[in-house]
């Protein structure tokens with residue numbers, strides 16, 4: 558699935574992409590160098606849909622290239638989702654013309670597209686003029702087109718731009734039979750885990766930190782959303798202690814610690830986290846009773862678990 562993220566230099570396109578899809582925090586993208594030409598990144602959004610983001614760097618010379626006879630078909634054809642992004646603090650006299658040419662090319666080369674999205678970014682800044690930019694860009698749209706273009710004032714810094722992108726991509730999951738099939742199979746697997754143990758299961762996609770699915774259905778947990786889900790970033794003094802114990806026991810082989818499972822406990826529950834390959838993290842909330850914990854651990858070493866693992870590492874061949 559091709560997502561075209563287009564707009565003038567400095568709009569926030571690269572920041573949006575990296576904070577939403579690669580789990581970077583805003584500080585890490587605060588000093589990005591301008592993108593040269595088009596950067597293409599591939600990742601599996603929410604663990605369910607393969608997304609190919611074309612981040613089209615917006616300096617004048619690149620803009621001219623994208624609209625040129627030799628490149629425009631390559632850039633604007635076969636788009637699934639088209640997002641235009643502008644910096645609302647800058648009313649640039651060329652923006653209207655750029656937007657108009659962009660819309661024309663989308664309509665020509667990807668006419669099947671139902672909605673065009675426009676993100677008016679940086680509304681966290683005092684001098685943001687999203688209303689004026691909205692008026693300005695609307696002037697190039699015919700009445701018919703106005704119905705198809707959705708403008709949203711957002712801020713990458715505050716997280717609302719990421720929310721909007723997630724909403725847009727979630728709609729694509731709903732339209733993709735393949736993604737829904739995969740979701741169905743994963744869900745089936747988790748439900749069977751739940752039936753066999755006294756636990757609820759939550760599966761997170763590692764790169765974007767988003768929930769894939771859970772035995773309690775879909776929910777969002779705000780603080781989690783824009784972080785990479787890394788269970789392995791705990792301090793590793795434990796390795797030194799472990800090595801020491803092996804030494805004391807006279808065991809010479811140094812086996813690397815495999816940090817892929819962590820257990821916490823609260824008054825009522827055990828909370829277990831387990832990596833599934835490089836792609837996902839499974840969280841289980843287990844009723845606090847030793848047998849239940851053992852059952853879950855047994856489950857996580859069973860064929861059922863390996864099936865889930867296989868499902869999650871499956872290559873998606875849909876565009």
Ligand SMILES: Nc1nc2c(ncn2[C@@H]2O[C@H](COP(=O)(O)OP(=O)(O)O)[C@@H](O)[C@H]2O)c(=O)[nH]1
Pocket residue numbers: 564565566567568569570571572573586587588589590591592614615678679680681682711712713714715
């Ligand atoms: N204040 C503020 N700055 C932002 C926001 N989004 C991006 N920026 C900054 O704007 C600059 C350009 O962002 P970048 O992602 O490189 O823009 P691109 O050229 O469209 O890829 C960077 O310094 C970002 O940190 C935002 O929502 N608010």
Ligand SMILES: [Mg+2]
Pocket residue numbers: 570571572590591592612614
């Ligand atoms: Mg960029």
